[in-house]
Amino acid sequence: IAALGLFAAIRLLDSPVAPVTSVGPAVAAPVAAAALAELRSRSQMLEAVLAEMPARPAVERAATSVPIESLEARVQWLDHEISVADAQARAPEAEQLWRDRVEVMNSLVQLRYVEAQRDLL
Numbered sequence: 001i002a003a004l005g006l007f008a009a010i011r012l013l014d015s016p017v018a019p020v021t022s023v024g025p026a027v028a029a030p031v032a033a034a035a036l037a038e039l040r041s042r043s044q045m046l047e048a049v050l051a052e053m054p055a056r057p058a059v060e061r062a063a064t065s066v067p068i069e070s071l072e073a074r075v076q077w078l079d080h081e082i083s084v085a086d087a088q089a090r091a092p093e094a095e096q097l098w099r100d101r102v103e104v105m106n107s108l109v110q111l112r113y114v115e116a117q118r119d120l121l
Contacts, residue, residue, distance in 0.1 A: 032092070036091070036095050036098060039101075043102050043105055046102065046108075050105070053109075053112050053113070053116055056115065064111055071104055071108040071111065075104055078101045079101070081097050082094060
């Protein structure tokens with residue numbers, strides 16, 4: 001039941017975010033801010049799902065361990081780039097970085113789920 005609930009949550013989080021189109025300077029800023037807030041919210045939900053997963057096994061399989069570590073490193077790099085973009089007020093670049101972070105976090109959650117399922121068997 002827990003696995004089905006987790007899978008349903010992941011499917012819900014996979015719903016595409018509407019792309020931001022250039023409507024005009026007066027409308028574009030609130031739309032971009034709303035999209036950025038949505039991306040941050042999705043990232044936080046994925047982090048919460050990841051935190052609820054069981055601890056990684058003491059003996060890991062290379063088939064899942066290497067990709068998981070690569071994705072974790074990518075998240076760290078994106079976090080750094082996001083902080084730089086926020087500090088320099090580069091909103092369009094920050095939005096793309098947040099989109100990338102959500103995609104990487106989604107992949108990380110899925111791989112951790114596969115890893116956890118293998119440990120149960």
